[in-house]
Amino acid sequence: MIKEHHPHAKTIEVRQSPGKSFLYALPMMLLTLVMMSGGKIPADPQRIFVFAVTYLFFNLLFFLMIHTGKTDRYRATAFITYAILFIISFISHMFEARGSMSLSQEKIILCEVPFCHLVIPMTLIPAAFTKTIIFPGSITGGFASIASMFTIWIGASLSMGRGWCSWGCFFGGLDDAFSRILKRPLLRKIDPRWTYLPWAVLLSVILSAAAFLSPTYCTWLCPFKTVTEFEAVTSFKILVQTIIFVSLFIALVIVLPLLTKRRIQCSLFCPFGAMQGLTNRINAFDVRIDPDICINCKRCVAACPTLSATEESIRAGRPLMSCMKCGTCVDVCPNGAASFHVRGTPVAGNRNIKRLLFLYTAFLFLATFSGGTIQDGLLRIIRLITTGSMI
Amino acid sequence: MRGFLLGLSSGAVCAAYCTPVLVPYLLGEGRDVLQNFSALMQFLLGRLMGYLSFAVFAWGIHTSLPQDITQRNLIIGSTYLILSGLLIFYSFFKTGRACPSAGGHGIDHRLHDSRPSLLLLAMGLATGLNFCPPFLLAVATAAEQTSLLQSLLFFLTFFLGTSVFLIPVPFLGLLRGFSPLHLIGKMAAGLIGAYYLFIGATMLSGGLYR
Numbered sequence: 001m002i003k004e005h006h007p008h009a010k011t012i013e014v015r016q017s018p019g020k021s022f023l024y025a026l027p028m029m030l031l032t033l034v035m036m037s038g039g040k041i042p043a044d045p046q047r048i049f050v051f052a053v054t055y056l057f058f059n060l061l062f063f064l065m066i067h068t069g070k071t072d073r074y075r076a077t078a079f080i081t082y083a084i085l086f087i088i089s090f091i092s093h094m095f096e097a098r099g100s101m102s103l104s105q106e107k108i109i110l111c112e113v114p115f116c117h118l119v120i121p122m123t124l125i126p127a128a129f130t131k132t133i134i135f136p137g138s139i140t141g142g143f144a145s146i147a148s149m150f151t152i153w154i155g156a157s158l159s160m161g162r163g164w165c166s167w168g169c170f171f172g173g174l175d176d177a178f179s180r181i182l183k184r185p186l187l188r189k190i191d192p193r194w195t196y197l198p199w200a201v202l203l204s205v206i207l208s209a210a211a212f213l214s215p216t217y218c219t220w221l222c223p224f225k226t227v228t229e230f231e232a233v234t235s236f237k238i239l240v241q242t243i244i245f246v247s248l249f250i251a252l253v254i255v256l257p258l259l260t261k262r263r264i265q266c267s268l269f270c271p272f273g274a275m276q277g278l279t280n281r282i283n284a285f286d287v288r289i290d291p292d293i294c295i296n297c298k299r300c301v302a303a304c305p306t307l308s309a310t311e312e313s314i315r316a317g318r319p320l321m322s323c324m325k326c327g328t329c330v331d332v333c334p335n336g337a338a339s340f341h342v343r344g345t346p347v348a349g350n351r352n353i354k355r356l357l358f359l360y361t362a363f364l365f366l367a368t369f370s371g372g373t374i375q376d377g378l379l380r381i382i383r384l385i386t387t388g389s390m391i
Numbered sequence: 392m393r394g395f396l397l398g399l400s401s402g403a404v405c406a407a408y409c410t411p412v413l414v415p416y417l418l419g420e421g422r423d424v425l426q427n428f429s430a431l432m433q434f435l436l437g438r439l440m441g442y443l444s445f446a447v448f449a450w451g452i453h454t455s456l457p458q459d460i461t462q463r464n465l466i467i468g469s470t471y472l473i474l475s476g477l478l479i480f481y482s483f484f485k486t487g488r489a490c491p492s493a494g495g496h497g498i499d500h501r502l503h504d505s506r507p508s509l510l511l512l513a514m515g516l517a518t519g520l521n522f523c524p525p526f527l528l529a530v531a532t533a534a535e536q537t538s539l540l541q542s543l544l545f546f547l548t549f550f551l552g553t554s555v556f557l558i559p560v561p562f563l564g565l566l567r568g569f570s571p572l573h574l575i576g577k578m579a580a581g582l583i584g585a586y587y588l589f590i591g592a593t594m595l596s597g598g599l600y601r
Binding site: 196203240 | 403407408410411414415418571574575576577578579581582583586589593596597
């Protein structure tokens with residue numbers, strides 16, 4: 001039974017002493033040093049500087065996570081930084097390689113298009129039936145190869161499930177950032193039926209990709225093409241496609257997250273995210289809500305940026321399958337009812353140990369996966385300041 | 392026999408072209424397997440009508456396809472626009488299905504419930520006239536037939552061969568207990584309808600512009 005709402009409930013304190021926090025953070029310091037350096041410290045002073053900044057940035061955030069007992073605000077700091085620096089790094093690479101962000105037909109024919117995880121759902125059925133990946137990228141080698149992205153995705157799915165969308169996706173930080181700008185939402189009511197839209201988008205793109213053997217989401221809908229790469233406008237059709245994806249970017253990544261304080265693109269549109277929700281069922285970590293200590297204050301429902309906490313889901317003791325494990329509900333829960341949980345263990349007890357186990361996994365993945373990109377992005381900024389050009 | 396084998400050999404592609412129309416509809420309706428089979432029959436009847444009308448056309452002109460790319464774009468673009476209109480209509484305007492408890496009645500009730508739907512027939516007809524790759528192969532072969540009967544028989548057997556691949560689709564009815572799928576199916580129909588609208592409009596504008 002869920003207890004009655006307690007109007008004066010305060011968020012439970014789960015702070016650790018600085019010494020204890022340092023001890024808990026020590027393994028992460030060693031692991032990130034190994035993973036981010038790849039075993040060798042760069043020789044170039046600029047590279048040493050950005051490596052040190054990135055290393056300290058991540059480990060300070062991790063220390064603060066342990067020390068304050070809060071997850072989301074420090075995760076978001078790293079996640080948003082990653083998204084911004086990813087864009088800087090990616091666009092710089094595109095200008096270096098092609099001279100512009102636009103993609104020519106020649107590059108498509110030569111299969112030199114970087115592969116991103118959002119394409120994965122569309123490739124599965126055609127790959128099963130035709131043994132072909134319907135994307136003009138390189139299978140191995142080159143920049144962002146198909147094999148490397150599949151490997152990373154499988155690893156992330158097994159370790160974090162849909163936690164990928166809050167700890168790994170290099171686009172997610174954008175709508176996460178815009179959803180945090182206003183203090184209060186201007187649009188409060190979102191019909192819960194919209195949460196099924198990503199599944200409809202997923203179904204549509206899977207079926208149309210199988211029919212036309214083309215990654216239809218990338219071609220027509222992906223809003224993130226606006227800040228990465230897009231096909232050069234050479235026909236009416238490409239013009240229509242450009243108008244669509246730019247409009248979707250403005251609406252789903254900027255305006256609606258700003259107005260609603262929710263991650264609208266990630267939770268109400270992204271087909272990859274919908275598919276990733278299925279992997280939430282097959283990995284070790286999830287978020288649980290202990291009905292014995294829940295006071296039914298509904299703070300988690302109000303705060304969840306992905307609309308994954310509902311009254312029904314609280315009654316069921318866990319958020320919906322769409323939960324991205326961002327930690328918001330865990331942070332705002334005044335009674336400690338919401339917590340990270342390791343499957344197969346009792347919900348009650350050892351709350352901090354379970355949280356630590358999840359954080360080691362998710363944060364190490366974030367630091368390792370994003371470390372190189374963040375360093376490259378920082379280098380580009382330093383280059384811009386010192387030489388006037390990012391490339 | 393040749394038509395049937397051609398249908399069998401290329402039917403997977405044919406199914407890939409038909410499922411974006413059929414699957415959202417069946418999910419959106421949330422019927423059981425038997426009712427879905429009945430719906431599939433209506434869809435296939437429409438597709439057969441499309442095939443047979445093209446058989447007459449192919450025999451009549453004794454050529455594989457309209458040679459002019461403008462004409463071809465006009466025909467394909469038009470079928471996409473029709474499909475788009477039907478899917479968007481289904482997604483946004485067709486509401487109110489039979490009482491869910493109808494499933495508990497006898498087979499006759501359930502069949503009665505899934506009475507012939509003009510929408511499904513029209514969807515089948517439009518996909519039947521869509522120039523998917525297997526269909527182009529069939530048209531090319533049918534153009535070699537010397538009599539109308541041969542042409543019709545060829546398309547009929549081709550139709551039977553390709554239809555085999557759609558047999559698993561009605562088993563989506565096994566998922567009907569998961570109620571959000573009805574909404575997801577309807578939303579997907581709208582999205583695919585919008586996608587066909589863009590394809591159709593660009594093809595048509597390209598065709599008219601030339």
